[in-house]
Amino acid sequence: xxxxxxxxxxxxxxxxxxxxxxxxxxxxxxxxxxxxxxxxxxxxxxxxxxxxxxxxxxxxxxxxxxxxxxxxxxxxxxxxxxxxxxxxxxxxxxxxxxxxxxxxxxxxxxxxxxxxxxxxxxxxxxxxxxxxxxxxxxxx
Numbered sequence: 118x119x120x121x122x123x124x125x126x127x128x129x130x131x132x133x134x135x136x137x138x139x140x141x142x143x144x145x146x147x148x149x150x151x152x153x154x155x156x157x158x159x160x161x162x163x164x165x166x167x168x169x170x171x172x173x174x175x176x177x178x179x180x181x182x183x184x185x186x187x188x189x190x191x192x193x194x195x196x197x198x199x200x201x202x203x204x205x206x207x208x209x210x211x212x213x214x215x216x217x218x219x220x221x222x223x224x225x226x227x228x229x230x231x232x233x234x235x236x237x238x239x240x241x242x243x244x245x246x247x248x249x250x251x252x253x254x255x256x257x
Contacts, residue, residue, distance in 0.1 A: 132164040134184060135199065137174045142219045149175075156212045163205050185225050192224045196234065204242045 139160055143153040161171050186192050199220055203209050209217075214235075221231035240246045246254075 129165075131198070133166065133170060133174075135202065136160055136164050136166050136170075138184075138220065138223070139216060140174050142216055142223065152212045153216075156210075156216065159206075160202060163202055185223070192226065193234070195224055196221060196238065200238050200242050209239065209242075 136157075140149075140157060143149045143157055149157065157175075160166075166174075186195065196217075199217060203213050203217065217235060218231060221235060222228060226234060240250075241254075
């Protein structure tokens with residue numbers, strides 16, 4: 118039984134799904150290198166992934182597909198959740214950036230659109246947004 122089946126609902130399932138997706142993205146080119154492993158370890162900590170869950174997800178025979186919502190709003194929610202995880206330490210390094218790019222495309226956003234979404238999200242999460250954008254967000 119896949120580990121994902123143990124958590125049918127709730128926050129824990131979403132956290133484990135995020136981690137499994139990240140592990141799958143890191144392994145997409147065959148091997149998980151040391152930098153990717155370090156990022157995965159950091160995400161495992163941030164997402165409260167247990168050692169047993171970590172081992173189960175990291176097994177080579179475990180292939181977790183990205184759960185792609187049909188709704189654009191739900192896709193953006195997944196990216197938003199992902200950005201919250203990334204910026205929980207108030208920074209995003211290059212390996213995390215590459216992972217979020219893969220994740221956005223895996224969620225079904227075209228490459229050009231995913232770049233636009235990522236740029237805007239980084240601006241929002243780092244506090245580097247124009248006043249007009251801030252005003253728009255506050256009025257929504």
